[in-house]
Amino acid sequence: MNQPLYVDVHIIQSLPPSNVNRDDAGSPKQAVYGGARRARVSSQAWKRATRKAFADRLGLPDEKLGTRTKRIGRELGERIAARTGLSAEDSRRLSVAMLGQLGLTASKKKAEESSYLLFYGHHQLDRIVDLVADRAMELVALPDDALDKAVADKNLAILPILASGHPIDVALFGRMVADLPSLNVDAATQVAHAISTHAAEIEFDYYTAVDDANHDDNGAGMIGTVEFTSATLYRFATVGVHQLVENLDGDQDAAQAALTAFLEAFAYSVPSGHQNSFAHQALPQLMSVAVRRDQPVNLVSAFEKPVYSRTGQAAESIKRLDKELLRAAETWGINPVAVASVYHQDVLPEPEKLGPAFTFSGLLTAVQETVSAQWAGPR
Structure with a gap:
């Protein structure tokens, strides 16, 4: 059309x-x-x-x-933990490494949060978990530098997932990502x-x-x-x-x-x-x-x-x-x-x-x- x-x-x-x-x-x-x-x-x-x-x-x-939040790292980490049985700390570390592909500016307070709200679909996070679920234990055993290199593999690319298969609210109301225009809808x-x-x-x-407990006078407790x-x-x-x-x-x-x-x-x-x-x-x-x-x-x-x-x-x-x-x-x-x-x-x-x-x-x-x-x- x-x-x-x-x-x-x-x-x-x-x-x-x-x-x-x-x-x-x-x-x-x-x-x-x-x-x-x-x-x-x-x-x-x-x-x-x-x-x-x-x-x-x-x-x-x-x-x-979809949902619109700064806490995509936390949300992804919780889904990884639920699927794989990893600890909360290991799941958080893996989620931060995966989202590092996007090059989004991280929050100054928490690494698993972006510095601004990101609008994405719940099912898109599940598809990202699908990429790493079978290799989760292997990946979190790596040191940080090796982990970052491993998740940069094209077979673990998350950008195509977030750029397609949009939920209806993203499709209706759009999305703007200043740091990554390819994610704009x-x-x-x-x-x-x-x-x-x-x-x-x-x-x-x-x-x-x-x-209600004041029986001493007729005044109001708050105005x-x-x-x-x-x-x-x-x-x-x-x-x-x-x-x-x-x-x-x-x-x-x-x-x-x-x-x-x-x-x-x-x-x-x-x-x-x-x-x-x-x-x-x-x-x-x-x-x-x-x-x-x-x-x-x-x-x-x-x-x-x-x-x-x-x-x-x-x-x-x-x-x-x-x-x-x-x-x-x-x-x-x-x-x-x-x-x-x-x-x-x-x-x-x-x-x-x-x-x-x-x-x-x-x-x-x-x-x-x-x-x-x-x-x-x-x-």
């Missing part, structure tokens, strides 16, 4: 009082757009929540997923910062904690404040399906499964900041998916003029989005191949571009069928 194929995801979602993504001062993140201050949730926060949902909600197995997915469709203010919750906001957010992401297929070694079935997993995880996930205090796990009021051959289109311009309504922001935001999708098609000639949307029919009884309302499972099926039909080329 050589021609570009994009899947744009538009979500309108109202969050109650919450602080899902805070800045360095503890305040909910904000941005100014259209001359108005908006609530904001960073793309990094929602990508992290989406990645966690792959396992927590979808139950995808470890071998299909172009992200198939772009995620925008979510912003409120309307002007939003930060408020303060003054709280007290009672000392404090936490900042929060509430907002109807516009969320946007786009998946380059052609890039996703490339990242998954040309496997279209794997790419289709990864796309479906992303759509489900992105729809249901919410960043977990202050979750115990606010219980903010609200579902979207709209999810619309547009399959495109031309280019991705972020429709945030629908909200450049802030929505203002005393009867709720979500319904007006959905109507604005419907009109902006039509405007982009009519004015710029940017027409999606197909659009599938989930929303309450009474909010938009006569949609101009969002199309009839699907159930969420119906939306996933419609997107799968459209993408499959487009793999042979534009229709």
Whole structure:
């Protein structure tokens, strides 16, 4: 599949009082757009929540997923020990020697840690263990110089393993390794910062904690404040399906499964900041998916003029989005191949571009069928 194929995801979602993504001062993140201050949730926060949902909600197995950590040496050492029965010290030494092939800058504090986060698949570590499992005892018996020379053998090369067979989260979100560009993976997915469709203010919750064992006075055991906001957010992401297929070694079935997993995880996930205090796990009021051959289109311009309504922001935001999708098609000639949307029919009884309302499972099926039909080329 050589021609570009994009899947744009538009979500309108109202969050109650919450602080899902805070800045360095503890305040909910904000941005100014259209001359108005908006609530904001960073793309990094929602990508992290989406990645966690792959396992927590979808139950995808470890071998299909990756992890992002500085502790690749420790993780590899633990797998070597579990497979071979080597001591923790010998396993750590062998893992450090193996990873030395990559020439990654080591942490100043711990040799088995890299100086920055590395994103890789769980199954890729298992494949590295496969290389040395039968020779582990022989290798750790060597002195350091001889060990480093032995693991440099081309038959023990780990770079080809880390450069192929990517888990779906690496294939979707990409990887950048400054010290080793050959390990870079172009992200198939772009995620925008979510912003409120309307002007939003930060408020303060003054709280007290009672000392249950204090029977001497009526004072609080602790007092404090936490900042929060509430907002109807516009969320946007786009998946380059052609890039996703490339990242998954040309496997279209794997790419289709990864796309479906992303759509489900992105729809249901919410960043977990202050979750115990606010219980903010609200579902979207709209999810619309547009399959495109031309280019991705972020429709945030629908909200450049802030929505203002005393009867709720979500319904007006959905109507604005419907009109902006039509405007982009009519004015710029940017027409999606197909659009599938989930929303309450009474909010938009006569949609101009969002199309009839699907159930969420119906939306996933419609997107799968459209993408499959487009793999042979534009229709």
